[in-house]
Amino acid sequence: MATLSRRDFFSRFIPKASEPEVTSKETAGPKVAIIQGRFCLAYQNSFCSVCKERCPESGAIVSERGIPRIIADKCTGCNICHNVCPAPTNAILMTSPPENHSGATPTDTQPAHPFF
Amino acid sequence: MMNMNRRHFLKSTALAAAVAAAQQRANGNYENTELDAALASDGVKWDKAPCRFCGTGCHVRVGVKDNKVVAIQGEQLAEVNKGLLCVKGYHVGGILYGKDRLKEPMLRKNGKLEKITWDEAIEVIAKRVYDKPSEFAIYGSGQWTIPEGYAAQKFIKGGLSNNHIDPNARLCMASAVTGYLSTHGVDEPAGCYDDLDACDVMIMWGNNPAEMHPVLFSRVIDRRTKGEEVKLIDIGTRRTRTTEYSDEYLEFRPQSDLAIANGIAHLLIKNGTYDKEFVSKFCNFRKDTESPSLFGQASTFEEYSQLLEEYTPEHVEAISGVPADKIRMLGDLFGRRDIRITSLWCMGVNQHTRGTNMNRLLHGIHMLSGHFGKPGDAPTSLTGQPSACGTAREVGTLAHALPGGRIVAKDDHRADCEKLWNLPKGRINAKPGYHTMKMWEQFCTATDQGGDINTVWVQVTNPGHTLPHLKKHFQNKKNLKDKFLIVSEVYPTATTKLADLVLPAAMWVEKNGVFGNSERRTQQWFKMVDAPGNARDDCWMTIAVAHKLYEMGLEGMKDKNGNFIFNIVDESGSTVPVWEWKHYYDVNTDEQLYNEYREFTFMKHKDVAPYDELVKARGLRWPVVKKEDGKWHETPFRFMEFSDSYVEKGKGLQFYHSVTKDDKALIWFCPYEAATEEPDSEFPVWLCTGRVLEHWHTGSMTRRIPQLRNAMPHAYLEMNPEDAKEQGLSNGDIAIIETRRGKIELPVWLDGRGHPPRGSIFVPFFDENLLINELTLGDIDPISKEPDYKKCAAVVYKKGAPSPLSKSKG
Ligand code: SF4
Ligand code: SF4
Ligand code: SF4
Secondary structure: OOOOOHHHHHHOOOOOOOOOOOOOOOOOOOOEEEEOOOOOOHHHOOOOOHHHHHOOOOOOEEEEOOEEEEOHHHOOOOOHHHHHOOOOOOOEEEEOOOOOOOOOOHHHHOOOOOOO | OHHHHHHHHHHHHHHHOOOOOOOOOOOOOOOOHHHHOOOOOOOOEEEEEEOOOOOOOOEEEEEEEOOEEEEEEEOOOOOOOOOOOOHHHHOHHHHHHOOOOOOOOEEEEOOEEEEOOHHHHHHHHHHHHHHOHHHEEEEEOOOOOHHHHHHHHHHHHHHHOOOOEEEHHHHOOHHHHHHHHHHHOOOOOOOOOHHHHHOOEEEEEOOOHHHHOHHHHHHHHHHHHOOOOOEEEEEEOOEOHHHHOOOEEEEOOOOOHHHHHHHHHHHHHHOOOOOHHHHHHHEEEEEOOOOOOOOOEEEOHHHHHHHHOOOOHHHHHHHHOOOHHHHHHHHHHHHOOOOOEEEEEOHHHHOOOOHHHHHHHHHHHHHHOOOOOEOOEEEEEOOOOOOHHHHHHHOOOOOOEEHHHEEOOOHHHHHHHHHHOOOOOOOOOOOOOOOHHHHHHHHOOOHHHOOOOOEEEEEOOOHHHHOOOHHHHOHHHHHOOOOEEEEEEOOOOOOHHHOOEEEEEOOHHHOOEEEEOOOOEEEEEOOOOOOOOOOEOHHHHHHHHHHHHHHOOOHHHEOOOOOEOOOOEOOOOOEOOOOOHHHHOOOOHHHHHHHHHHHHHOOOOOOOOOHHHHHHOOOEEOOOEEOOOOOEEOOOOOOEOOOOOOOOOOOOEOOOOOOOOOOOEEEEEOOOOOOOOOOOOOOOEEEEEEOOOOOOOOOOOHHHOHHHHHHOOOOOEEEOHHHHHHOOOOOOOEEEEEEOOEEEEEEEEOOOOOEOOOOEEEEEOOOOOOOHHHOOOOOEOOOOOOEOOOOOEEEEEEOOOOOHHHHHHO
């Protein structure tokens, strides 16, 4: 029986039924992902959790009250979250690993602000 | 600083959501003054439109350049969404530009769809109608614009006199309609979205607004972010994203929501905490007749209390699995006068073989406890389609209805319509047409076996994907050579696969339109870009066919003076031949049809706003009434004196279309009854179907948007990890799901977005390649005729493993 790797499963979501992805993939490098809060739907209370659902590294993306955060230590830089982020401006930036273990830049960790 | 973020976000959205596409405002007679300032130096022209997708009814700003939609922003002037959109909304512009847009009419010849001209297509349809007018049906939708639905309605009921018109809304909110009708005597919510801003407690009944009405849900979550206290209670059959935000999650056994509602009513009476004054001033009691009926029979408070006697918290726990003390918690909340409670529901309550009853019970507990009639105290059903309220319910494009809350069974209602339409007396048939399920069953039954629907014209919907038990209700058509399926569509779908004639349609801002959202808000927009190829407006198609029939001499297409039933005129009052496409946009046909329709809305006090007012507004909630100040005022809260000008002075609250004609609403007793198909030894699990955030309904639009498709590429099976383990299934494995109606292979997704309890599975229905509706049940609510998609019995096993069914079947 063909078992697919965790990575296959999440990058293509679910095998067999998958259709080819429409966007082109960027090559993965020695990078980590960060979430740019100002572009992230979840940060606007517009509810999104795609990156967290599809990240193949357990614990690399955590979410509190619906707001995702990347744990840089656990991120392998596989690029999947960037490829699947549906925000109008892709909210996931692949960047060189930071010195300290923060998955987000300071401005990005602001809580979602009231909108109505 | 926060605002900078917001603005930045919106600005970049506008740039990033840029999709290919040209600016040609169809009718430049109006100026959206408020948007003039938004005209950017880059030559992008902005205009407003409601989002094409869900019933929330957000407004977007559409940026147009060179006859293409190039940018989308959330509309900050819109009260519904104040600039915010959900992920679908931000990408709404992309729906116009899928590579496989249908651009030419196509007729099936020797099994293949071949390009024909519009003249030929219109002739083919006219001939089908002419030969068998009584067997011709239109199947439409809550995505019809109001003028489109109105034209189709007039064509069928006023023209063909057969009443065979029904919308897909039958599959969606028919039970909400019967719930409101049998409670208030008139359809549609009394409250509105403002209730979400004012409630202290929000109870979601089988509802997942975080995914299905995200912008609405964010209104409540934002209140929390501001530090306000709102208690969220999720009463559901599986954990969803909404559960993550909820203070309480009460998990019930499917179908037992009826028992929970009764348990609350039981406690209100037992504890004496019901609102005695409210009940004596504003309520009468009802119970069902022997066979279920819309208005049932009179009952009394005493009888009501007695019927509720058995619904003790312990009894309710035994039925539902919800702990008795949680039922008490709900009872206590409803018993309190110092808090405001809003109930929200959508498909979980409506797609239910006792959907009408469940709607009634929810209204009932709000009435009994007096949690009604003040902002924040409201039982509110949500709709899934942008104009389920506007076009299906208000225009009355249902098989038994006429515009503005009238029904075909009533002599005076028919007479009224005949007068407004200037038709000869007796033109409208008193016999209701076939409701959706019956229409498709008749269409898929051989003519010599009584299948007396010969031709169906599908407009703006995808029944080959959404009807339950697809084989019976749709796919069986394949072998019936004399049946003819006409489909107006924008993309190839499961429905066009069986179509004999495909008509390419203009969509959204490629045409003028008016929608009506879940909170009685009527919203208007103008055509902003041309449709591709030879795609044309649905409304034009209907008028063109009607005129062809008029030319052929079909009596029904004439009014009582012998004139064509659709008379669109220019400023001087002379007829414009809008049935010829080149003249369709010579005048604003939409506006004239809307104005004609508007006359129908006054009888039931559903007065929609004048067209010109809609042009200026971001939607207005009816009744829209002109007051002494000479201005038009909308009505956020219906039946309530402080808001609704149709309430007599001093009454406070008045159900002015009361069933009992005494300005009172009805509180119903409805028992818990078992589901029509429950799990058993052969099919041991509950199968529930539903939607996901990224895709709108059948995905025919959203699956053509790369970002949305990547984010949610295909359907999956959600199940409890323990159950999966028992079947040897892990993430990504292919499982087989089987019901009595069919089977399907689906990849398993464990601990994904939703978390079903043991003995229960969930499959989203958006995926055209994995049609879960081949498995769903198709049993209907006896009153609303709405089918249940939320529960049937299934068996799940790993692909390759022996079928558990083969053992029992040998
Ligand atoms: S790049 Fe990092 S965070 Fe993103 S999916 Fe891969 S492992 Fe997860
Ligand atoms: S996928 Fe993108 S928009 Fe969605 S939560 Fe992750 S970063 Fe935010
Ligand atoms: S899909 Fe619904 S919630 Fe999302 S933007 Fe459109 S109307 Fe608003």
